[in-house]
Amino acid sequence: MQSNQKDKVQVITGNEACAEGALAAGLKFFAGYPITPSSEIAEILSLRLPRVDGRFIQMEDEIAAMGAIIGASLAGAKAMTATSGPGFSLKQENIGYAAMAEVPCVVVNVQRGGPSTGLPTLPAQGDVMQSRWGTHGDHPIIALAPHSVRETFELTIRAFNLSEMYRTPVILLMDEVIGHVNEKVILPGPDEYEIIQRKKPDVPPEEFLPYKHTESCVPPMVSFGEGYRYHVTGLCHDETGFPTNDPVEIDRLLRRLNGKIEVHRDEIIDVKEDFLDDAKIGIFAYGSTARSARRAMLLAREKGIKVGMLRPTVLWPFPEKFVRPMGETCSHVIVPEMNLGQMAHEVEWATCRNAEVVKINRVDGEPISPQQILDKILEVAS
C-alpha cells in the first residue's frame, strides 16, 4: 500500500459512512429525531453540517423531520433524514407526499427488530416491504440496501443521485449490523464518484409546467425563490400542479408517477453476481445477511458444491430480470433474511417457481450465521 493511500485508511461504522456519503453527495439539510440505532448519523451531521454551509436541526418528532426535509428540498437543498423502525412508520405519510409531489429526498432507515418498539439495539430486515408499500396508495419508490461500510458510503451517494434524477424519495435500508459494524475502509475521493443535480427547466417562467408529462416521465424542477412561482400539493394535480378531480388527469398523473421508475428500471436496478455461471444452488441475499451468505457460499464451494449468489444493492424496484435466470439454472434458491420471508415471496414469483425457494429466517435479534446458511446448502445439496 502506498503511503498516501495508507493515510486514507479509516476504521469507521456504517452510520459514519452514511453521514460521510451524504456530505459527499452535497447534503445541505438534515432533520432528524433521536432513535436507536441510527442516532450517530444525526450526531455526526450536527457536528459537520454547520461547518460546510449546511443546516442541521433536531425536530420535535419523526413526522416533523420528514416534513422539514421536504420543505428544505423544495427550497433547493439536498436533504436527508435518518431513523429506524418506529420512526420510519411515523414518516410514512410524508414519504407519500414526497412521492406524490415529486420532491427529491433521502430517508435512511437503520433497521432494528420489530414490530412496534421491538428490539432497539438489535438487527432485523423487517422493513423491506414497508419501504416498498409503507405509505398508502400506488406510489413510486426506490430502496437501496448496503452490505458493508464502504458500500454504505457509495449507496448514500447513489441514493441522492437517484432522488435528484427521478424526483422521488429514496430509502436507504441499512440494518443495525451495517450501522454499527466497524470496518477498515478507504473512502473514494471526489473524482471517483459522480454527483447528479436535479434538472432545471429550460423554459421561461410563463411557459413552465411544474408537473409536465415529459418523455422521461420526470419533469424538470425549480427551487422556491428562483422566479418560477408554482403550487405544490399532495392532492392529485394536473401538469400545472393545481388540484384536479378530472379522471383523465388523475390517471395520467398516477401512471406517470409510477411509470417513471418502470421506464428507468434498468438504469436503477443493480445486482452483484458471484459464481452464478455454473451454480446449481443459488442464494439471494442483501444487506448484512449477504455477508454471511457469501462466506457460506465460499465454504460450500470448498466442498465442491456449486453455489452462486445474487446480491441486489437496489431492492426496489425489484431486479426480477436477474432473478428469473436463477430459476432456470438452479434447482434451489436460498433466501436468508432477518425477517419471516419478505423477499422470498418476490424471489418465488420472479423465478416463476422453476426453482425451489428455500427460506432461512431469523427474527430473534441475532444475525444469520454463515454456518446456518451452509447447513441449509448441505441439506439442499444432499
Next chain:
Amino acid sequence: MFEYAKYLRLNKFPLIWCAGCGDGIVLKAMLRAIDKIGLSNDEITMVSGIGCSSRLPGYVDFNTLHTTHGRAIAFATGVKIAKPEMTVIVVTGDGDATAIGGNHYIHAARRNLDLTVILFNNNIYGMTGGQVSPTTPVGKKASTSPYGNLEPSFNISGLAQAAGASFVARGTVHGAHMLEKFIEKAIRKKGFSVVEVITPCPTAYGRRNRMGTAVNMIQDLKENAVTLKKAAKMSPEELEGKVVTGVLVDIDKPEYTEEYAKLSEQLKNKVGVD
C-alpha cells in the same frame, strides 16, 4: 381601490369557500399587509396544511406549498432554514395547527423560528363536515359532539405565548383593518409570530348551533370582541365568552436562523474539526 389582482391567481377562482365564510376577509387583509411591506411575490413562500383555510395558498401567486394535515409548520421549518432570506407565511386552522399539528406549533414557537403563522380559528373542522375541534366552546354542537361539547377549549394564542413566540396577536374578521395591521407587524417581526383570527363558519358550525346568518355571526364577533385595554379592567366573569383582541405579545429575542448563521460563521473561522 387596492389592487389585489397582482397577488392572485385569478384563473383559480371562484374560491372553494362557502358563502359567508370569513376566510376571504383574512386573505384580503393579508394581501394588503404584504403590499404595505413591499414584498415581491417571489420573496414569499406560503405553506398550509389541510382544511378550508389551508386551501388559501392555491389562490395566491407566491411560492405555494399545500402539505399534509397538521404539518405545515414542519414543512415551513425546512423551507425557512434552507432559505432564511425567504419570507415564510403559514396559513392554518384551529384543528390543523393545534390538534394534529400541535407539537409543531409549540416547538416552532420555542425555537423562535422566523415564521408568520396566520391561524384561522373557526371553532370547527369545516372541510370534513363540522366535527368538534380543540377550540369548539363547551356545550356547542358539532357532528361529533351531537349532545354538546364536553371538552374545554385551547387558548391558542396563549399557547404560542407560553411556548415562546415573539409576536402574538388576536383579531376577528369583523376588524379587518386591525387584522391587516396585526399581519403586517407579524411578518415584519423577526421571530415566531402568530396572528389568531376568529372567523365564522356559518355552514358547519353556525347552522348546527343556531347562530343565524353569516352576518349575524360577524355581528356577534363585533359584540363579543373586547380590546386588550378594556379587558384589563374586566373581571374573569365579565370576560366569559368574550374574545380579547389586540397585540398580546411583542418582544425581541434571538431568532433561530440568525443564531444558526452566527454559529456557522464562528465555526468557519475555526480551523479543523474538533
